[in-house]
Amino acid sequence: MFKHVPNILTITRFLLIPFIVYFIFTEQFILAFVFFTISGITDVADGFIARKFNLVSNFGKLMDPLADKLTQICTLGSLALVNIIPLWILIIVLVKEFIMIVGASFLYGKDVVVYSKWYGKLATVLFYVAIVLSLIFRQFNVEGFWKNLDLICYALALAATLFALIMYVWSLYHNGFIDKDDLKKDVTKVNKKNWNCFAISIFLFCFLFKAFY
Numbered sequence: 001m002f003k004h005v006p007n008i009l010t011i012t013r014f015l016l017i018p019f020i021v022y023f024i025f026t027e028q029f030i031l032a033f034v035f036f037t038i039s040g041i042t043d044v045a046d047g048f049i050a051r052k053f054n055l056v057s058n059f060g061k062l063m064d065p066l067a068d069k070l071t072q073i074c075t076l077g078s079l080a081l082v083n084i085i086p087l088w089i090l091i092i093v094l095v096k097e098f099i100m101i102v103g104a105s106f107l108y109g110k111d112v113v114v115y116s117k118w119y120g121k122l123a124t125v126l127f128y129v130a131i132v133l134s135l136i137f138r139q140f141n142v143e144g145f146w147k148n149l150d151l152i153c154y155a156l157a158l159a160a161t162l163f164a165l166i167m168y169v170w171s172l173y174h175n176g177f178i179d180k181d182d183l184k185k186d187v188t189k190v191n192k193k194n195w196n197c198f199a200i201s202i203f204l205f206c207f208l209f210k211a212f213y
Contacts, residue, residue, distance in 0.1 A: 002053075002055075003053075003055050005046070005049055005055070006046040006047075006049050006050040006055050006056075006057070006060050007046075007057060007059050007060055007063070009042040009043075009045055009046035009049075010042075010046050010059075010060060010063050010064050010067050011063075012039075012042050013039050013042050013043060013067040013068075013071060014063075014067055014070065016035050016036075016038060016039045016042075016071075017039075017070055017071055017074050019031075019032075019035045020032050020035045020036050020039065020071070020074065020075055020078070021074050021075070021078045023035065024075070024078040024079060024082060024084075024135075025078060025081075025082060027082075027138075029135040029136070029138050029139035030135075030139050032135050033132060033135040033136060033139070036071075036075060036131060036132065036135070037132070039071055040128055043064075043067070043068065043071075046060070046064065047064070068124075069097065072093065072127060073090075073093065073094070073097075075131055076089060076090045076093055076127075076131070077090050079131070079134055084134050084138055085134060085150075085151070085154065086151075089154050089158065092158055092161075093158075093161075096161055096162075096165060099165060100165070100168070117164065117167065119160055119163055119164045119167065120160075120164040122160045123157050123158075123160035123161040123164055126153055126154075126156050126157035126160055127153075127154070127157040129153050130150050130151075130153035130154045130157055131150075133149055133150035133153060134150045137149075137150055
């Protein structure tokens with residue numbers, strides 16, 4: 001039973017998404033914060049347990065990043081639609097995900113694994129902090145000097161994301177993983193797993209928006 005704990009935690013993150021979206025749309029921001037925090041804790045826990053006890057599975061490799069993308073896109077999308085954050089933040093995140101998918105498509109069939117770096121993890125943490133601040137500030141109607149602190153965190157998160165993206169592309173070229181022939185690939189025909197993750201993220205967000213807004 002214990003070997004399934006990481007996967008159970010990943011599935012739990014999927015189940016938490018509708019609650020996060022619902023509480024944002026109904027302006028119950030404290031509850032949205034609680035469920036978002038639980039989601040973040042399960043994210044850390046499933047990765048730690050999987051690595052610590054060698055319980056990494058193919059299911060986890062596929063579904064864990066999908067859960068991350070769904071949670072982030074749905075939460076940011078909900079915050080944008082209720083005018084808590086600017087829409088351009090969501091757009092930049094979607095563009096980044098699209099570029100990452102295209103980049104991953106170039107690696108299809110090649111013996112290479114791209115590991116996450118500190119700057120990628122930093123972007124994730126900054127997005128988490130920014131979302132938490134947005135929820136808390138809106139719940140307690142924070143004004144004055146602290147009012148735009150969440151937007152500063154979003155700006156830092158986006159800067160870290162763009163830096164990570166640049167370093168990702170540079171690393172691929174520097175190490176010879178992408179060449180001129182790769183640029184001629186029809187990326188729509190390769191790495192369907194990543195395209196499916198992106199499409200599912202957009203579909204679920206649209207479905208939740210229709211259900212709760």
